[in-house]
Amino acid sequence: MYDVAIVGAGVTGSAIARELAKYKVNACVIERDEDVCNGTSKANSAIVHAGFDATPGTWKAKLNVRGNEMMDQLSKDLDFPFQRNGSLVVCTKDQDPALLDALLEKGKQNGVPDLRILDREELLAMEPNLADDVVKALYAPTGAIVCPFHLTMALAENAADNGVEFFLNTEVTEISKADDHYIIKTNKDTFEAKAVVNAAGVYADKFNNMVSEHKLEIVARRGQYMLLDKDAGSHVSHTIFQLPSKMGKGVLVTPTVHGNLLVGPTAEDIDDKEGINTTAEGLDSLGATCSQSVKNVPLRQVITSFAGLRAHEVNGDFVIGEAEDAKGFFNAAGIESPGLSSAPAIGEVIAKMVADYLSLATNPEFNGIRKGILNPANLSVEERNELIKKQPAYGNIICRCEMITEGEILDAIHRTLGARSLDAVKRRTRAGMGRCQAGFCSPKTMEILEREVPMSMFDVTKNGPDAKIVYGYNKKI
Amino acid sequence: MKYDLVIVGGGPAGLAAAIAAKDNGIDSILIIERDRELGGILNQCIHNGFGLHTFKEELTGPEYASRFIAQVLERGIEYKLNTMVMDIAPDKTVTAMNATDGMFTIEAKAIVLAMGCRERSRGALNIPGYRPAGIFSAGTAQRLVNIEGYMPGRRVVILGSGDIGLIMARRMTLEGAKVLAVAELMPYSGGLKRNIVQCLNDFDIPLYLSHTVIDIQGKERVEGITIAEVGPDRKPIPGTEIHYDCDTLLLSCGLIPENELSKNSGVELSPITSGPIVNDSLETSIEGVFACGNVLHVHDLVDYVSQEATNAGKNAAKYILNGEQKAAKQIEILPVDGVRYTVPKYIRPELMDDQLTVRFRVGQVYKGCAIATYFGDTLISKRKRPVMAPGEMEEVKLTKAQLAEYPDITNITIKIEEA
Numbered sequence: 001m002y003d004v005a006i007v008g009a010g011v012t013g014s015a016i017a018r019e020l021a022k023y024k025v026n027a028c029v030i031e032r033d034e035d036v037c038n039g040t041s042k043a044n045s046a047i048v049h050a051g052f053d054a055t056p057g058t059w060k061a062k063l064n065v066r067g068n069e070m071m072d073q074l075s076k077d078l079d080f081p082f083q084r085n086g087s088l089v090v091c092t093k094d095q096d097p098a099l100l101d102a103l104l105e106k107g108k109q110n111g112v113p114d115l116r117i118l119d120r121e122e123l124l125a126m127e128p129n130l131a132d133d134v135v136k137a138l139y140a141p142t143g144a145i146v147c148p149f150h151l152t153m154a155l156a157e158n159a160a161d162n163g164v165e166f167f168l169n170t171e172v173t174e175i176s177k178a179d180d181h182y183i184i185k186t187n188k189d190t191f192e193a194k195a196v197v198n199a200a201g202v203y204a205d206k207f208n209n210m211v212s213e214h215k216l217e218i219v220a221r222r223g224q225y226m227l228l229d230k231d232a233g234s235h236v237s238h239t240i241f242q243l244p245s246k247m248g249k250g251v252l253v254t255p256t257v258h259g260n261l262l263v264g265p266t267a268e269d270i271d272d273k274e275g276i277n278t279t280a281e282g283l284d285s286l287g288a289t290c291s292q293s294v295k296n297v298p299l300r301q302v303i304t305s306f307a308g309l310r311a312h313e314v315n316g317d318f319v320i321g322e323a324e325d326a327k328g329f330f331n332a333a334g335i336e337s338p339g340l341s342s343a344p345a346i347g348e349v350i351a352k353m354v355a356d357y358l359s360l361a362t363n364p365e366f367n368g369i370r371k372g373i374l375n376p377a378n379l380s381v382e383e384r385n386e387l388i389k390k391q392p393a394y395g396n397i398i399c400r401c402e403m404i405t406e407g408e409i410l411d412a413i414h415r416t417l418g419a420r421s422l423d424a425v426k427r428r429t430r431a432g433m434g435r436c437q438a439g440f441c442s443p444k445t446m447e448i449l450e451r452e453v454p455m456s457m458f459d460v461t462k463n464g465p466d467a468k469i470v471y472g473y474n475k476k477i
Numbered sequence: 478m479k480y481d482l483v484i485v486g487g488g489p490a491g492l493a494a495a496i497a498a499k500d501n502g503i504d505s506i507l508i509i510e511r512d513r514e515l516g517g518i519l520n521q522c523i524h525n526g527f528g529l530h531t532f533k534e535e536l537t538g539p540e541y542a543s544r545f546i547a548q549v550l551e552r553g554i555e556y557k558l559n560t561m562v563m564d565i566a567p568d569k570t571v572t573a574m575n576a577t578d579g580m581f582t583i584e585a586k587a588i589v590l591a592m593g594c595r596e597r598s599r600g601a602l603n604i605p606g607y608r609p610a611g612i613f614s615a616g617t618a619q620r621l622v623n624i625e626g627y628m629p630g631r632r633v634v635i636l637g638s639g640d641i642g643l644i645m646a647r648r649m650t651l652e653g654a655k656v657l658a659v660a661e662l663m664p665y666s667g668g669l670k671r672n673i674v675q676c677l678n679d680f681d682i683p684l685y686l687s688h689t690v691i692d693i694q695g696k697e698r699v700e701g702i703t704i705a706e707v708g709p710d711r712k713p714i715p716g717t718e719i720h721y722d723c724d725t726l727l728l729s730c731g732l733i734p735e736n737e738l739s740k741n742s743g744v745e746l747s748p749i750t751s752g753p754i755v756n757d758s759l760e761t762s763i764e765g766v767f768a769c770g771n772v773l774h775v776h777d778l779v780d781y782v783s784q785e786a787t788n789a790g791k792n793a794a795k796y797i798l799n800g801e802q803k804a805a806k807q808i809e810i811l812p813v814d815g816v817r818y819t820v821p822k823y824i825r826p827e828l829m830d831d832q833l834t835v836r837f838r839v840g841q842v843y844k845g846c847a848i849a850t851y852f853g854d855t856l857i858s859k860r861k862r863p864v865m866a867p868g869e870m871e872e873v874k875l876t877k878a879q880l881a882e883y884p885d886i887t888n889i890t891i892k893i894e895e896a
Contacts, residue, residue, distance in 0.1 A: 277607045395577070396575065403561070435598075462609070
């Protein structure tokens with residue numbers, strides 16, 4: 001019997017797991033997919049919002065601002081890329097500048113620091129590529145960008161290193177209440193836990209509705225994105241939002257922590273909770289819309305496009321806390337934007353609730369420090385050569401576009417919650433994430449997985465058990 | 478470390494450049510190759526048809542490469558394998574890394590860029606749909622099948638009719654896969670005519686010109702592909718969709734010279750070829766840095782790569798021995814009316830070789846037309862070509878003697894005209 005079982009190893013579930021590890025607890029995380037960070041957490045805007053957008057008093061407002069505050073220390077403790085680049089919400093000459101004032105006011109109420117409105121001249125000094133029609137903008141210096149993969153993996157690895165068990169490839173099929181605990185059926189084992197945390201993303205309504213009469217309804221809101229080559233990465237240096245208008249929320253243009261440029265998202269409510277496909281209309285609309293805030297976005301330099309699903313609860317706010325009619329069942333549901341920004345704070349709040357419910361003592365052995373995968377590019381030549389002398393794999397470049405070495409890939413495979421697929425290696429190291437999109441390095445990475453895991457070449461996948469890369473030897477398929 | 482000449486890339490271009498440099502008096506040469514063997518992409522091109530011009534026989538890719546490798550070995554030219562060039566500084570300091578030497582720098586008197594090219598990826602093509610396994614560039618599939626011995630698919634659709642895609646249509650068929658169709662966005666093929674005949678027609682594989690992929694289905698592995706005809710605006714025409722149940726999509730939609738190193742070093746690139754802009758000695762905008770092969774512009778036949786690289790190697794040797802020769806005059810070649818670009822772009826009449834081959838590609842299919850060359854406004858030559866297509870390189874030969882007759886011209890125009 002576990003004290004607590006967390007359903008879902010996205011950024012929310014992983015943040016909760018790490019916060020829970022600060023208590024003496026027997027906890028597990030149950031994840032459907034083969035890797036952590038495989039749903040909404042892997043396909044989003046990769047930004048940490050300042051927190052001016054949410055309605056004051058909502059969970060979204062409180063947790064966003066708190067989450068944003070926590071990121072500096074967290075990024076140091078857990079060694080993930082995080083950068084306060086600041087954000088701008090731009091207002092064009094055809095839009096109502098009063099909307100900017102309203103945002104500013106909301107931001108102040110939410111406790112967002114240092115907000116101010118800038119005129120065109122100040123803006124151009126910061127961002128020469130803003131569209132000609134931009135007249136004003138709300139500037140939020142605490143707006144930031146983060147690597148969502150590394151944030152999630154760091155939280156999950158650190159939770160696991162502190163004793164939380166992770167069950168991957170394990171899909172929860174049914175949750176039911178027993179006398180004083182919950183029974184969680186999966187496609188593999190059946191789990192028992194005194195408390196359950198529901199961090200199941202777009203499926204959180206399904207699990208809540210199995211145990212509670214307070215029904216949730218989560219709609220998958222698809223967001224499509226285009227990622228541009230690093231050559232385009234300095235086109236803007238801040239995260240550029242558009243003013244929400246009748247035409248929708250608009251799209252953002254932002255640098256990523258890795259130096260690419262990201263354009264998106266669309267916002268489409270769809271029926272299929274697995275519908276992470278891009279569409280021609282969606283991608284075309286991004287190109288047309290982004291030009292309203294930023295001019296000459298070099299869309300010819302797109303290196304990949306992707307879509308993610310936001311878990312939109314129909315009442316609009318995050319659903320945080322114990323279900324009224326299901327003691328010990330805690331929801332972290334409806335975690336759409338600003339979910340990534342809020343995740344550390346959601347972790348804090350939910351862990352506290354669970355700890356109170358289970359009367360957990362603090363864990364004096366908790367070690368909140370985690371080292372990320374070493375990036376040799378950050379070393380001096382001398383340090384790098386020392387490293388190569390000890391571990392020659394750090395001298396062997398596998399991904400030529402991102403200059404990723406075999407040493408980094410070995411680290412990704414052999415560390416806690418290590419990579420078992422091409423995409424898992426890619427999310428951890430960026431091997432295959434560059435301009436050739438794994439054309440050259442995927443056969444080499446497959447060989448490394450085969451040798452190191454070890455596993456059969458025929459079981460190496462892109463992402464998930466059926467995503468096989470090769471079917472058999474030549475002439476034997 | 479110091480070498481007179483560093484050659485970045487040990488494929489057909491780098492090998493031929495090294496041999497020529499050695500034969501022209503340079504002893505201190507280092508070839509740096511990122512893969513585990515010399516020969517480059519030729520090693521995975523196990524089909525025949527290479528070397529008709531150079532050796533007057535049909536060789537496979539590895540055979541063609543091995544003849545050049547043998548010459549490199551005979552001459553005792555040094556090379557490093559599994560070594561990645563990380564940076565080329567404008568002062569010709571090359572930084573490279575491998576597992577045994579670590580990170581090291583080489584001061585070079587001259588550099589030959591011979592890094593080759595990469596394939597355009599699915600992402601760059603902006604094909605909508607899911608992102609499952611089973612989408613490969615044709616070259617990646619070729620490596621898996623021909624080098625590793627693994628089959629990446631059973632039922633295959635190919636987008637793009639570039640040569641590697643056509644070759645892989647045949648190759649996958651011979652290894653037991655079913656190739657259902659090749660779709661090509663343009664109204665003409667991007668590959669060589671002989672490959673259409675030998676790789677598609679001979680195996681009854683349909684080629685749909687003016688078609689593109691409009692959807693990819695399958696969440697983990699490809700389960701289906703939908704193609705549709707496109708109009709003159711290259712947008713899909715509703716109602717023309719064809720669906721295929723398949724597990725694999727191969728992409729052969731163009732090659733892009735790999736010039737990240739060149740760019741960082743400050744070499745000026747052409748927006749048309751994505752390769753360096755060079756003069757008649759194949760020298761880039763940086764003195765003593767030369768380029769050849771697919772990093773300069775994408776070739777159709779490896780024979781032309783070898784010829785070009787031989788010139789680059791010879792010119793690099795000249796540069797090392799004699800220093801930079803200053804020319805009083807440089808003439809620009811203007812590509813117009815269907816000629817997309819020329820290599821070289823600039824000619825220095827007093828310094829050029831007695832004969833110079835100017836290579837280029839045309840922008841569309843031309844039938845019954847001619848290639849016209851003007852010195853200034855004067856028509857110098859007009860050569861009939863029954864068919865010209867973007868998939869095949871064209872050439873014009875210029876001589877030093879010819880140019881000497883027109884000492885006052887400031888440019889040369891090459892264009893496609895009615896025959």
